[in-house]
Amino acid sequence: MGMKLRLGIVGLGLIWENIHMPILMDMKEQFEIKAFCVHNEKKIPLWQQRLPGAAAYTDYRRMVQDISVDAVVVTTPLEMNAEVTLAALEAGKDVFCEKPMAVHVDVADRIMEMEKQTGKTVYVLEQFLYNPQLPVMKKIIDGKQLGEFVSFERTTHYLMDSSNEGYGQTQWRRKSDFPLGHIYDGGVHEIALLNELFGMPEEMYAVGQSFREEMGKYDHILTMFHYPSGATGVFSHSAFLACSKNYFYIRFTEGSLYVYGDKLVLEHKNGGTEELNTAEGDTYRAMWMELARIVSGHGKLPFTAQDAKNCVRVLDAVEQSIESDQCAPVK
Template sequence: MPQPIRIGIIGAGGIARSAHIPSYQSYGQDVEVIAVANHNKDKAVECAEEFSIPHAYEDEQQMLEEQELDAVSICTPNKFHASQAIAALQAGCHVLCEKPPAMTVEEVEKMTLEAEKVGKFLTYGFHFRFQPEVETLKKYIDGHELGEIYAAQTHYNRRRGIPGWGVFTNKELQGGGTLIDNGVHMLDTALYLMGYPEPKTVLGATYQKIGQRPGVGLMGEWDYENFSVEDMARGMITFENGSSLMFESTFAANVEELSSKKVSVIGDEGGADLFPLKIFQEKYDTLVDTTPAYVEKRDANEYLIHDFIECILHNKQPLSSPSEGVRIQQIIQALYESAKTGEAVNIN
């Protein structure tokens, strides 16, 4: 691997500027952000100036052809993830694609096949896996302290947290709302802790009850006139190994807390809640709860991006794998389909 690792960014918006570019740049001299592409050239130029990036492009294909890049971050709306990830892989780059993986299972399978074909890494922006409490709980699970995990539940609810910026409420560009924006982080965290079992059946329900009218915007004033996604998603997933998962997420709902997120996993030797971490066990003829005395404060996005670099430098597989990308997209797609038909969807 020639030094430094040459990075390209596709999409010069919120997540690129707040997480990807600063995290690559904070890694040190082994990494250089060489170029940024945005379909609105002015945004690309403005971003390049702000972060002292040498090259700005309107067309990502031109960037991929002209710059010898080692890796690319895909930071565009979900509609463009698949085509841009595939183009970057074909240009010989490792790819870190923002979540959710793409719009459909078919797209994610194509991305996966391309990564296998060219022998490059394809990974996703599931940064909650790098939260210290998630890492600790994973160690407990891998150390068999909870036994067999057979049930889990998760929610990521906001009372009035519809994003007032970007395209998060645009179904055509994003493919959905709360399920694939905030909810998908908790879904991935639960699946990761369960060992990403193979999904069997998905029953889902989605609602659009609040987003299409004006209201108290705790994440800015949302565009209620063009709100075309779900503001609540719920589901139950069963897995081939017999385990099951209950899911809920909201952009907006009439609930007490302004924002709350939780993952609970239940095993036959112990259970645990996350955010905050608490472990429940039966030991020495009594019931005990364990909580960490100290939780490190960290920027999980920065950890994810630094880990991506380490994987490239040391040729090790990133934490979030292409096959997991396919599995989570299968669940997302089945949940939306089930919500539409009212019937449970069998996967496979």
């Protein structure tokens, strides 16, 4: 990168403070924080100390107009992601947006249309796409090293409560204004990963269960994916059912593949087994390093606004299926 990209930050919550800020503060040759927006005016002095020299705002609409800002980092409560992204694009800024980019397909379409109109880019901060295991898995699947893809089983259960570094106590999660519940927050990572590995499903069947009044409509969602090839997949997600034995199995006509920590284990139909070491690493840091390269004109963006929209399309079908108790097409 020749010149530093000058950033304005909207949303100084936990994900910014715990994840993005420490990384960007270590990347001062690539990024410079020129402005920030905080809803609570009383917190301005604190953030002026932590981000010295950055202009302070309490209205993101004013901040995105700041001529010293090249790009806006959107780390707001997820139901605000789209409106801030649209305002930044309209102001002629590139956007680094936390997932999900939007919670409705029509709004995702508006964002993509605004990208075209302005010539600016939305870089969705989806760190799962920067896991070093992913290209290895893609090579096995696309190269048919274990034959044709038949099915997958993916389980991600954990307990989202006050012990989760404060995430489970945030009011926008406890009094959510977005569909389904936590699958639209933490679970959207998994949808992005599944779409990248297997492509878009053509229809879904899903059931949802609720065990508590807060934290969204459903605490557990079990979904079956149907693909155009005839392959299927089962995805079980919960932010209520604590489990340390989550798993990911992928089955093929000539064997199977499963993820075991930083290893990928291949089991061949003839009985042979092999392990591939794939260090997991810091996916957030890897993401920002790669985004810096892409912004400077090197490399291809692995997760585009279209990919982000596809995640919304899948989750929209999940919601339709739960509500109708029928298979729903992915539109």
